[in-house]
Amino acid sequence: MPIMEKGLVINHQQLAQDMYVMEFLAPSIAKECKPGQFLHVRPGNTNDPLLRRPLSLYDVDQEKGSISLLYRVVGKGTDLLTGLKVNDYIDIMGPLGRGFSLPESPKNALLVGGGVGIAPLVYLGRVLKERECQVTVMCGAANAGQLVVDDKFQQLDITFLSATIDGSAGYKGLVTDLLVTQVKPGGFDIIYTCGPEPMMDLVALYAAIHHIWGEVSLEEHMACGVGACLGCARRLKASDETYAKVCKDGPVFNMKEVEF
Amino acid sequence: MKNISAGQDIDLRVNLGGILMNNPVAVASGTFGYGREYEDYIDIAGLGAVIVKGTTLEPRHGNPPPRIIETAAGMLNAIGLENPGVDVFVNQYLPYLFEKKVTVIANIAGNTIEEYATIAARLEGCQGIAGIELNISCPNVKQGGLQFGTDPVMVKNVVQAVKAETSLPVMPKLSPNVTNIVEIALAAQEGGADALSMINTLMGMAVDVRTRKPVLANIFGGLSGPAIKPVALRMIYQVYREVDIPILGGGGIMNATDALEFIMVGAAAVSIGTGNFVNPQMAGDILAELYYYMQENDMKSLNEIVGIAVQK
Numbered sequence: 001m002p003i004m005e006k007g008l009v010i011n012h013q014q015l016a017q018d019m020y021v022m023e024f025l026a027p028s029i030a031k032e033c034k035p036g037q038f039l040h041v042r043p044g045n046t047n048d049p050l051l052r053r054p055l056s057l058y059d060v061d062q063e064k065g066s067i068s069l070l071y072r073v074v075g076k077g078t079d080l081l082t083g084l085k086v087n088d089y090i091d092i093m094g095p096l097g098r099g100f101s102l103p104e105s106p107k108n109a110l111l112v113g114g115g116v117g118i119a120p121l122v123y124l125g126r127v128l129k130e131r132e133c134q135v136t137v138m139c140g141a142a143n144a145g146q147l148v149v150d151d152k153f154q155q156l157d158i159t160f161l162s163a164t165i166d167g168s169a170g171y172k173g174l175v176t177d178l179l180v181t182q183v184k185p186g187g188f189d190i191i192y193t194c195g196p197e198p199m200m201d202l203v204a205l206y207a208a209i210h211h212i213w214g215e216v217s218l219e220e221h222m223a224c225g226v227g228a229c230l231g232c233a234r235r236l237k238a239s240d241e242t243y244a245k246v247c248k249d250g251p252v253f254n255m256k257e258v259e260f
Numbered sequence: 261m262k263n264i265s266a267g268q269d270i271d272l273r274v275n276l277g278g279i280l281m282n283n284p285v286a287v288a289s290g291t292f293g294y295g296r297e298y299e300d301y302i303d304i305a306g307l308g309a310v311i312v313k314g315t316t317l318e319p320r321h322g323n324p325p326p327r328i329i330e331t332a333a334g335m336l337n338a339i340g341l342e343n344p345g346v347d348v349f350v351n352q353y354l355p356y357l358f359e360k361k362v363t364v365i366a367n368i369a370g371n372t373i374e375e376y377a378t379i380a381a382r383l384e385g386c387q388g389i390a391g392i393e394l395n396i397s398c399p400n401v402k403q404g405g406l407q408f409g410t411d412p413v414m415v416k417n418v419v420q421a422v423k424a425e426t427s428l429p430v431m432p433k434l435s436p437n438v439t440n441i442v443e444i445a446l447a448a449q450e451g452g453a454d455a456l457s458m459i460n461t462l463m464g465m466a467v468d469v470r471t472r473k474p475v476l477a478n479i480f481g482g483l484s485g486p487a488i489k490p491v492a493l494r495m496i497y498q499v500y501r502e503v504d505i506p507i508l509g510g511g512g513i514m515n516a517t518d519a520l521e522f523i524m525v526g527a528a529a530v531s532i533g534t535g536n537f538v539n540p541q542m543a544g545d546i547l548a549e550l551y552y553y554m555q556e557n558d559m560k561s562l563n564e565i566v567g568i569a570v571q572k
Contacts, residue, residue, distance in 0.1 A: 002300050006542065042538065047486040048333040051537055076332075081485065093301070093540065118373050223328050223335060223537040226300075228293035230313075230339050231328035243342070 002096055002226075004055040005029050006089040009120070012065065015148040018073045019116065020139035021058065021083055024090050033057055034121030036217055036252040039069065042091035043080040052061035053077045054222045054247070056120040056194075057095065059152070067092075096225050097251050100124050100192055100215055104191030106132040107189040110212075112139040113202045114175055114195025118149050120217055124192060126159050136161065136188070140175025140199065144168035176202040185210045192256070193217070201260035214255040220246040270554050271561050274308065274529045277454030278429035278507050279391035281308040281363055281529060284562055285519070285547045286556035288510055288533035289367035289393060289433070290313055290339065294353040295360075300510075301540035304362050308529055311365040311457075314395045317382075318373050319345040324477040329466050334485030334512070335534060336464055338478035341395075343367055344381050358388025363497075365431070373414075373421045380425040392428050394418065397435030397460035409435035409460070412447035419451030431508065433457035434499075436491055445499040457508045457531070458499065459492045485534040486512040493525050499568050500526025502524070514542070516549030523562055524569035 007024030008244040014020050029039070036213040040052040053122030058070035073079050084090055100120075103109070109128050111121040118139050128135050136159040141147045144165045162170030163178040171178040176199055185206075191214035193203040200216045220232035234244050237259045244250065272283040286309035292298055295310040304310055324340025329336050343349070349366070357364050366389050370376035377392065383389055396418060397409035408414045415432065422430050432448045434441065436459040445456055461482025466475040474480075490512025500507060509527025512534065513519050519530045535542040554562065 004301060004539075045376075049330065050333060050485055051330050051335060052532070221326060221328055221330075223337070223534075224291070224293075224297070224540075225537075226293075226296040226297045226540070229291060229328070229337070229537060230322060231337060232343050233322060233325045233327050233339075233342070235324065243325070 001032065003028055004091075004093045007067065007092050009086050009088045009090055011083050012086060014082075015070075016145050019070065019146065019148050020073070021068055021070045021148075022081070022084065022090070023066050023068040023073055025064070025066050026092060029092065029094055030060050030065045030067050032064050033060045033062070033067065033095045034099040035127050036101070037095035037097050037121050038251060039092045039094035040096055040222070041069070041081070043077040045091075046080070049075075049077040049080060050222055050226060051077070052093070053081075053240050054096070054225055056217065057123050058119045058249070059126065065080070070116065070122070072116040093225065097247055098249065099250050099253050100217070102127060102131065103133065103190060106134070108134045110186055110188040110191045111135065111137045112175060112179060112191065112193040112195070112199070113137065115146070115198040117195030117217070120190065120194050122149055122152050125153060126156055128190070129156050129158065135159070138163065138175050138178055140164070140178070140195065142166065175199065176206075177208060179203065189213055190214060197260050204255040204258065204260070207255055215252050216248050216255050216258055217252045218246050218258070222247050263518055269560055270551065272551065274562070276391070276429070276508055277431065279365060279431065279455060281390075281472055281548055282306075283308040284371070284523075284529035284550070285543045286311055286365070286529060286531040287536055287543050288531040289395070291533040291536045294349075295351075295357055295362055295364075297562070298536070298540050302544050305360050306324050307363070307543055309365045309390060310357070311367055311393055312349070313343055313532065314341050314367045314369045315343055315344055315346050315349045316341060316369050317379050319343065319348070326476055327478070329475045329481070331464070331466060332487060334483050334487030336398040336476060337461070338476045338481035340478065346379050350386055354386060354388050362388075364388055365391045365393050367393040367395050373404035373418050374485055376418050377425045378422040380422045383428070384426050389428060391454070392422065392426060393457050394422060394432040394440065395429060396432050397437070406465075409446050412443050415444055415491065416447040416451035419448050419453050420482065423452040429454035431455040431457050433460050435460050436495055437463050441495045442498050443503050445503050446552065449503050449505055453505060453545075454569050455506045455508060456499065456503065457510075458496050459488070459511045462488050462491060479487065484491055484512065486514055488512050489518060489521075493521055496522060496527055497525040500570050501572060514538070516546045516553060517518065519546050519550060520553065522567070524568055526567040526570055528563075528566055
């Protein structure tokens with residue numbers, strides 16, 4: 001059950017030019033969290049910025065009762081968040097939304113992330129490893145400096161492949177090029193992806209061609225986060241008459257349900 | 261929250277033109293779904309009233325996205341009255357709210373006067389509705405909505421038509437997108453309105469300079485949040501001086517001080533809208549703070565200060 005809680009910030013670091021990771025203690029929420037869900041975060045006690053910001057769960061330590069969020073500064077709200085210091089409190093509600101479906105038995109899973117979209121795949125990777133899945137992560141970023149999570153995956157003993165646009169780390173080019181040209185298809189049972197829509201579109205196409213079951217995590221501007229305001233509407237397929245609500249019906253959807 | 265209204269000398273109950281509320285803090289239509297969406301966060305039966313999402317005769321899919329964008333101290337929305345239609349509301353949502361003893365105000369919208377009347381007739385006799393809020397001011401739908409709210413003759417006619425079909429108190433929600441709000445309010449009163457709900461959103465827009473296009477797919481949207489509070493206060497002040505029916509006031513209320521401002525310019529009760537998105541417990545917090553304010557000021561009823569800032 002989602003609740004409201006004030007998280008006590010215990011760690012807050014800048015990882016790259018505009019990327020931050022914040023860890024806080026929020027034991028009541030932490031014990032409810034599942035990979036792919038999000039928290040609705042109030043950046044400050046201000047009228048401007050006003051609304052909460054949906055941020056996906058980057059990592060959760062249920063024993064410690066802590067949650068980590070990885071975020072990119074994109075506007076007033078996330079900029080205000082960077083000012084939170086250790087021992088400050090963060091106003092959060094959650095966990096919200098429908099997370100990733102987890103396999104019942106061990107599977108060979110591929111996780112494809114782009115930019116800050118890698119965030120939910122870290123927590124997902126941890127849980128998949130706990131379920132004895134074989135996990136491979138592919139992460140795309142602009143440059144080596146923006147690849148902020150490689151050590152996280154190394155700690156989890158997850159195969160990590162990177163692609164950077166400028167070639168400063170890993171494969172030079174898009175992560176989808178890496179996927180299509182450098183990876184032997186057929187080895188994976190399941191694909192999860194989160195990142196820019198053109199990237200997710202190609203990953204979904206790859207999954208469809210190779211008959212691999214998969215899920216995507218979508219992003220949308222939100223107001224309420226609980227399915228009340230109907231603001232985060234998304235027409236999943238061009239032929240659909242109705243709109244899904246990313247906050248409540250998602251943010252994770254079956255790849256086959258979504259047209260990009 | 262319920263315990264608060266049981267306080268010894270303080271009476272928080274409000275009779276809003278026949279809509280009986282246990283306390284003066286309601287939540288606004290379109291910001292609270294059908295109540296259930298917020299049950300994990302707040303005791304919805306303890307709210308003064310839950311004004312549920314606007315209901316039309318037939319289901320509506322709403323506008324294409326993007327539907328919302330945050331602006332300075334506010335937000336624009338163009339949801340487009342997405343709702344499952346009055347039958348689904350009556351059969352699937354209302355019974356649950358009735359069972360939970362929630363004070364429900366239905367919000368209805370139509371394309372034509374006849375449609376408003378038909379929806380009102382459909383709601384007649386349904387258990388668990390305390391009153392009807394008439395959405396004559398939605399800026400985001402092509403037909404109906406705003407066009408009814410900006411013409412005094414239409415306002416009077418639609419209120420009259422709905423009154424003829426219902427025994428419930430009727431409360432039109434007035435649009436601020438008019439030159440003379442008093443004229444509209446008087447027309448509503450003349451049509452038989454039992455109370456007024458003020459204000460709906462202000463029509464606005466935002467532009468994405470990167471794409472060089474309007475942000476909202478609908479181009480225009482309704483502005484809500486703290487940014488519109490001064491406009492709402494001014495309009496309620498003007499209307500309170502001229503009408504005899506009670507006013508449900510709202511527009512950017514974020515705390516008890518804001519709520520008191522609305523009460524002092526003539527609101528008999530207040531509604532929390534966009535604030536619910538920021539803090540789902542805001543209505544409860546405000547009610548508690550109002551209670552303490554009344555204790556501190558040795559008040560028995562909020563009526564003692566309704567309109568107290570208005571120079572008649």
